[in-house]
Amino acid sequence: MPDYQSPGVYIETVDSGSRPIEGVGTAVAAFVGFASKGPSEPTLVTSWTQYTASFGESFAGGLLAHAVYGFFLNGGSACYVVRIGGDGAAPAPAPQAMLGSFRIVAKELPEGDGGDISVEVSELPQAEGEQSQEERFAIKVKRDGKVEETFEFPPKSGKGTLATAVRQSKLIKVEEAGAELAKLEPQAVTLTAPPPAPVLPAKVTPDVYMGNEEQRSGVSGLAAVDEVTMIAIPDLMGAFEQGAITADEVKSVQGQLVAHCANLQDRMAILDAPPGLTAADLKKWNEGLGLKSMWATLYHPWIKVFEPQRGMRLIPPSGHIAGVWARNDATRGVHKAPANEVIHGAIVLESQLTHGEQNLINPTGVNCIRVMPGRGIRVWGARTLADASEKQWQYLNVRRLFNYLQESILEGTQWVVFEPNDDALWARIRRTIAAFLVMEWRKGALFGLTPDEAFYVKCDRETNPAESISRGMVVCEIGVAPVKPAEFVIFRLAQMASGTSLVSE
Incomplete structure (x- = not known):
């Protein structure tokens, strides 16, 4: 307690007596x-x-x-x-070649799907009556001499770079090696993409x-x-x-x-x-x-x-x-x-x-x-x-629920260690754990119409006799009633004189 030396009004922050338990993660x-x-x-x-x-x-x-x-x-x-x-060593760099100021990189292919990949750029003729001053190019991606993919640059939308124009390619990807490509010229490059080393020994x-x-x-x-x-x-x-x-x-x-x-x-x-x-x-x-x-x-x-x-x-x-x-x-x-x-x-x-x-x-x-x-x-x-x-x-x-409860209680009660082992501590433990279990009961995790039916928390002189206290132990007994799945749903249908009655279990 502070040492007060002069008259006045003072405010002190005191411990409320219970510390909330936060549920741990369960889905990692x-x-x-x-x-x-x-x-x-x-x-x-x-x-x-x-x-x-x-x-x-x-x-x-x-x-x-x-x-x-x-x-x-x-x-x-x-x-x-x-x-x-x-x-953990880094794999060998993927085969690549330069196309103007762009770098053409072979994508990693499934085992056995390797081969010689070439990229050929050719100028597209302008359509009759077209007044555009912008040159258009066809980009053909070949594997072992056979054309497998064809792209146009600039794209028909008129927007995007060469990298975006070939983003759907399964064989290559384009990286900018420097400034944006000012002009694309007809040319061809070849790169060999061997299959990756087998992942499984x-x-x-x-x-x-x-x-x-x-x-x-x-x-x-x-x-x-x-x-x-x-x-x-x-x-x-x-x-x-x-x-x-x-x-x-x-x-x-x-x-x-x-x-x-x-x-x-x-x-x-x-x-x-x-x-x-x-x-x-x-x-x-x-x-x-x-x-x-x-x-x-x-x-x-x-x-x-x-x-x-x-x-x-x-x-x-x-x-x-x-x-x-x-x-x-x-x-x-x-x-x-x-x-x-x-x-x-x-x-x-x-x-x-x-x-x-x-x-x-x-x-x-x-x-x-x-x-x-x-x-x-x-x-x-x-x-x-x-x-x-x-x-x-x-x-x-049920097993995973208990994993969650025990881990949450374990982490949420670390403050108890080295506290004075007396009735006040036991009461704080009971309040802390009971508050956590009430929240779980409200979520539907525990079975019972009331919290008393769903769980109990016992931490008193009965669970903590003098011998236990002398050994520096605090014993808290917790019992919970978990909800179990409706694995077998049975509907019993019986015929009655006045009609049909449906009874479920």
């Missing part, structure tokens, strides 16, 4: 995979443009780019990317995926990033599909990924199954995987997406699923099961699952992706891989 994903360039430590990416600038534009070889693109397409806003299988071991925590590499390096709430390794199945890793090694990596999530207890593993599996095959794969864990989810089947340079391509769904989780968290909240949600970017599924086939694999914890007539391609499952002894954690939204 992490992706581990192969890229043509970029750093090997976890790197925050907040847009697709930022990803391409850091890790390259190519979809060739690996599946990391597809996963990140699907994440942002489905509503994700932030993720960490960990590049594996490379030293011919052989890869589980250690490459797991990395090293001290070196901040691989999955292990993500232990230092507390914001991450979900992890996917799309390139694991890409390597398996190409024979770069064995089935047993895949199971080893997935097991270590789940162990990583279980040890930290603040993130979930999104697993992919191999492509081409029937429902019966998938059940065997899941049983052979042996991962009965509340910290993991498994989705099936693979989805087909459009790749600008190759057309339709089959990819594992984990990246798109992570985006669906993020979108669901933003629009409804982490307590809402991320299911019955459309997967944006998925054009068709690898296989059409029937109701009977889902009956076979749903009890094992596999989340199906199905085509709903008139409603698009949707996620039709929200379960973890928890075993029978962990039935209370079988629903994904």
Whole structure:
């Protein structure tokens, strides 16, 4: 208290007794995979443009780019990317040639699509009766001597530079090397665009995926990033599909990924199954995987997406699923099961699952992706891989809700450390946590007509006996009733003498 020496009116700011708890983020994903360039430590990416600038534009070889693109397409806003299988060195510069004061640069092409690219500029004759004093040029882009693209400069709109005139080109891009081109003259340049080095190595071991925590590499390096709430390794199945890793090694990596999530207890593993599996095959794969864990989810089947340079391509769904989780968290909240949600970017599924086939694999914890007539391609499952002894954690939204609550309370009560351990402190703890849980109850995250039915907070002499206080411990007991998804909706229709009655459960 200040030492007052003279008469007057004084104002003091005092502590209100409770400090609000702010909910932590729940929609930060992490992706581990192969890229043509970029750093090997976890790197925050907040847009697709930022990803391409850091890790390259190519979809060739690996599946990391597809996963990140699907994440942002489905509503994700932030993720960490960990590049594996490379030293982070910059790739060789793209082939280029000068065209006046413009630099013609060959775009990165898919593996096997290289060739000799030439750019030919010819003057266009003026149309009959045209009085324009401006010369017009045709720009022909050839690959191996065959014209594949043709552009006009200046554009028909009369606006734009040479760079904008060829912006739709899939083979070249134009960079200004100096001042704006004053005059374009008929000429031709040739540049060789070899295919990029394969992103995916011919052989890869589980250690490459797991990395090293001290070196901040691989999955292990993500232990230092507390914001991450979900992890996917799309390139694991890409390597398996190409024979770069064995089935047993895949199971080893997935097991270590789940162990990583279980040890930290603040993130979930999104697993992919191999492509081409029937429902019966998938059940065997899941049983052979042996991962009965509340910290993991498994989705099936693979989805087909459009790749600008190759057309339709089959990819594992984990990246798109992570985006669906993020979108669901933003629009409804982490307590809402991320299911019955459309997967944006998925054009068709690898296989059409029937109701009977889902009956076979749903009890094992596999989340199906199905085509709903008139409603698009949707996620039709929200379960973890928890075993029978962990039935209370079988629903994904329940596990993620508790992750959110425990992390929020953990970060929002750091002020308690080293405070005097007495009744006043216990009362402040109760008020702080109760205020936070009331807000969550109002959002619909907790079950109950009143807050008393939805949760309780106990921090008093019963939870803090003298022995506990002597050891410097404050014990607060919290119980919450989470909302669970209406996974099975049953309508019972009974005929009555006076008509028809509809009863729902």
